[in-house]
Amino acid sequence: MHELSLAMQIQQTVLKAALEHEVQAVVEVDIDIGKLSLFNPDQVEFWLHQLFLDTVAEHAEISVAAISPTVKCADCGYEGAGEVPTDSGFHIFMPALRCPRCESSNIAVEGGRDVVIKNLRVAKAAPGGGAHA
C-alpha cells in the first residue's frame, strides 16, 4: 500500500495549491514517477482518482509517467537511459541495473528515484464575474 500513502501526499499537495490560488477546478495533473522508486504508476493513478472524489480535482485528468533512470558506464562510457528490469524479483529487491551497451554493472545511476508533480493545470473563476456571453 505504498502507492496509497504516496497518492495521499500528492493529493494534499495538489489541494493545498488549489486552495492557495483559489482555483475553481484542477484540470490536469502530470506526475513523474522514477522507475527506481518502485511505485506502480497505475496504482498511484487509481488511488488519486479515488482521493480526488468530491474535491476541486474531481474531474482532473491525471497522467502518470514512469521515468527511466540515467546511467553512466565507467567501462564503455555509455551515458543515457538505463532500462529497469521488470522480472518478478523487481518488486522485492532493488533492481540490478546494467549498462545497456556492454552489460557492465560498473555504472553510476542518476535520477529515476524521485516522484515529482511536474505540471498542474487549473481553471480559475472569472474575476469580477464578467461573462463574455
Ligand SMILES: [Zn+2]
Ligand atoms: Zn558500458
